[in-house]
Amino acid sequence: MGVHDGHRERVRRRFLENGLSGFADHEALELLLYYAIPQGNVNPLAHALMDRFGSLSAVLSAPVELLTEVKGVGERTAVLLRLTSQIARRARLSDLERELVLNSREQVGAYLLELFSNEPNEAVYQLCLDGKGKLLACKRLGEGSVSAVTVDVRKVVQNAIFHTASSVILAHNHPSGIALPSEDDHAVTARVRAALDAIGVRLEDHIIVADHDFVSFSESGYLM
Numbered sequence: 204m205g206v207h208d209g210h211r212e213r214v215r216r217r218f219l220e221n222g223l224s225g226f227a228d229h230e231a232l233e234l235l236l237y238y239a240i241p242q243g244n245v246n247p248l249a250h251a252l253m254d255r256f257g258s259l260s261a262v263l264s265a266p267v268e269l270l271t272e273v274k275g276v277g278e279r280t281a282v283l284l285r286l287t288s289q290i291a292r293r294a295r296l297s298d299l300e301r302e303l304v305l306n307s308r309e310q311v312g313a314y315l316l317e318l319f320s321n322e323p324n325e326a327v328y329q330l331c332l333d334g335k336g337k338l339l340a341c342k343r344l345g346e347g348s349v350s351a352v353t354v355d356v357r358k359v360v361q362n363a364i365f366h367t368a369s370s371v372i373l374a375h376n377h378p379s380g381i382a383l384p385s386e387d388d389h390a391v392t393a394r395v396r397a398a399l400d401a402i403g404v405r406l407e408d409h410i411i412v413a414d415h416d417f418v419s420f421s422e423s424g425y426l427m
Contacts, residue, residue, distance in 0.1 A: 215234070215237070232252060235284070245275075251273055255273050264323070265284070267281040267285050270285065289321065292317070292321055311330075312417045315374050318412075325378055327374070339366045354391050359399070373410070384425065408420055
């Protein structure tokens with residue numbers, strides 16, 4: 204057993220005995236890297252990733268193409284890092300969605316903040332609700348650049364019909380960090396609302412998420 208193998212075993216044993224308690228962020232990242240890079244000292248690579256992206260969260264949410272720009276990170280390693288945060292996010296959302304009732308702006312906002320937590324680009328989701336606010340389906344409608352995305356109104360209507368929704372919440376994010384709605388946001392909201400009205404489904408809200416904040420069209424008076 205080489206010197207690096209001995210170090211790896213000690214790190215693994217620390218985790219098995221105490222979980223990540225007492226681990227620095229770069230050490231937790233180092234442990235994860237063991238499973239993509241089976242041999243050698245990955246401590247310098249863990250530090251390089253932290254230096255490049257600034258935090259453990261940023262490393263795990265970075266796009267694969269940016270991760271592979273760091274020397275020593277191949278596609279296999281980049282996929283593992285990206286997959287880790289995606290699986291954790293999927294698990295959290297699955298827990299949230301189980302018998303989830305979204306009958307307050309606080310509940311909707313908490314769910315959407317988690318939903319958009321790892322979205323690097325602007326994306327749009329449709330939440331289909333029953334008459335009591337229970338989540339019937341969460342449908343991803345599309346993704347655009349960091350500042351724009353197109354909404355297919357016909358798909359919104361199809362989703363509402365398929366899931367027999369009583370109401371719909373439209374949601375998208377502003378990766379720029381500014382949650383204020385744009386003119387395009389208002390125009391899309393009007394089109395979606397008219398299309399849903401035609402089939403007897405209420406547009407309950409359109410919510411914009413930015414960083415750790417969100418703006419509700421309904422609460423702001425834009426859906427009156």
